[in-house]
Amino acid sequence: MKDLIKAIDGLPKIVRFLGTLIWGILTNIYRLCRxxxxxxVLGVVLAxxxxxxxxxxxxxxIDLVCIxxxxxxxxxD
Incomplete structure (x- = not known):
């Protein structure tokens, strides 16, 4: 999981923005992995x-603005 989190964090800003814009589930999967x-447990259940x-x-x-x-x-968390 930590490798996936680092990989997503290491993506360029434009790739993260477009990934979130086109496929909004990407950031929720990121939340689940974190x-x-x-x-x-609370974070997993909420995600x-x-x-x-x-x-x-x-x-x-909120995700788009943060990115x-x-x-x-x-x-x-």
Whole structure:
């Protein structure tokens, strides 16, 4: 999981932005991997609920703004 997190963090800003813009689930999978790597049960449960219920669209705009401002993806951990 940590390798996947480093790989996504290492992507150029434009690739992360386009990946989030076109395929919004990308950042939610990133959140899930971060929570699994930190063994955060609440984060894992919330990320799975967001994936199953389509709630990742709620955080989609926040993710795009965070990527444009070179901020880390917003999550509870």
């Amino acid at each position: 929570s699994i790597a930190k063994q955060d 799975i609920i967001l994936l199953l219920c389509g709630g990742f669209f709620i955080l989609w705009i 444009l401002l070179d901020k880390p993806i917003w999550w509870i």
